[in-house]
Amino acid sequence: MHHEVRGVVSRKAGAPVEVLDILVPDPGPGEALVAVQACGVCHTDLHYREGGIGDEFPYLLGHEAAGVVEAVGPGVTDVEPGDFVVLNWRAVCGRCRSCRRGRPQYCFDTRNAEQPMTLTDGTPLSPALGIGAFAEKTLVAAGQCTKVDPESDPAVVGLLGCGVMAGIGAAVNTAPVQRGDTVAVIGCGGVGSAAIAGADLAGARRVIAVDVDPRKLEWAERFGATDLVNARHADPVEAIRALTDGVGADVVIDAVGRPETFRQAFYARDLAGTAVLVGVPTPDMELNLPLIDVFSRGGAVKSSWYGDCLPSRDFPVLVELHQQGRIDLDAFVTERIALDDVEAAFDRMHRGEVLRSVVVL
The missing domain is CATH 3.40.50.720 (NAD(P)-binding Rossmann-like Domain)
Known part of the structure; x- marks a missing residue:
């Protein structure tokens, strides 16, 4: 089964992004389907749009995100439907030479979902940093989901997914x-x-x-x-x-x-x-x-x-420090916007007018 949702897609280098209908499959082995609640507009997404990272267009942009796990595939034990999670782009494998030496933050074989998300005509999408969260739902490797306090504001803690953690x-x-x-x-x-x-x-x-x-x-x-x-x-x-x-x-x-x-x-x-x-x-x-x-x-x-982080170790601690008032994550959120406003948010970011625009779904 596929889920038809709206997502922000970059079709070619330098062209404005488009909000299109996309298809997100049910999770397979080791995968999780996440209903995205918020996603920050990061400069890395602009790099993708400009062709500065690769040329595997079309890209499904967005990666600084938080949301709720909707379904998991076979073999997934660390998260379950209903969990509130921050997404990360370095899901450690646990088997590479770095992981075996006790340095999982430097994992050399990080995981992403195996199944592609596509346009409605079947064209495969390349998800930004293996996430693609400027969408109502996204498919990721289950290891890309880090559980944090469900009382957290998704627009705030989702920023740990990239720039703030870095x-x-x-x-x-x-x-x-x-x-x-x-x-x-x-x-x-x-x-x-x-x-x-x-x-x-x-x-x-x-x-x-x-x-x-x-x-x-x-x-x-x-x-x-x-x-x-x-x-x-x-x-x-x-x-x-x-x-x-x-x-x-x-x-x-x-x-x-x-x-x-x-x-x-x-x-x-x-x-x-x-x-x-x-x-x-x-x-x-x-x-x-x-x-x-x-x-x-x-x-x-x-x-x-990525700030040499280990998401399972660092995300929950930083969320707790934020809740204690020891680090002000709220201050990074300049504005909350809709999916249709991402292109304009890129312009504001380029002009240095915002720390972070956050898409709220």
Whole structure:
């Protein structure tokens, strides 16, 4: 049996998205059918629409989502119909070399649903990050469902499915920020603001926010930034050093993902400090650093995959911290919109007017 629902589809690179009828099959072995309640509009979806991630059009967009499990396929034991879940795009396999070594957050064989969702004419859809949640229902691997408190607001906790988790995890898991550290975050959109919140949660004594947009710097202050640097008016490296007794920050997180911003992160850290790349570059970007500088400055240069998170471990904890008032996830939701408003939301995101637009179904 197939379920006919509405979904946001990108047919070709650079073209506006369309809201179309799609077919979602009943779950097969290891799969779950989820009634989507809310899904954030993430920059990764715009990358898909622009052809910056792949060319497997048409894409079913959307991946920062929460909803209720409607049905499960054979062999599924971790979730059942009625469970409230946040979706994730790294369902660990439990069998690859990383999982066997006790590092499931780096799983090299993550799972997605095997059956395709399609257009009504049978054309297979490529779901964004294996999820495709700009739809009334979606089909995922059961391991992509993480149960959290059902009293949670889907529009808020669904954002843990990508950007908010990526930022918080870059600070808490990848770096990791230690109590008393100085931290700088370059780029204060959704991911950068989450990194600031994560650094604050971890006990950083100083959190320096860097951006070219005064509006984003205001957001950063709301999430715990102690110092603000407008990179249009000051050199970020020199400004960060000036705020850290001339030595640089213990941790610098690049939430933009461009060669120039990563160079800033590399040189703005203290000797033996840590630079973390969590912003997603495009395939054409290249980084040129003097190898002697990589050697002589010591420390660590890290990339952060999804905030190095383990959804089953991290999502419930962050939801609980939010409910305790220790991290303000509500502040990431700028607006709540309908499926038909996704294209306009992309424009607002591109102009830097929102942290997150969230589709509510």
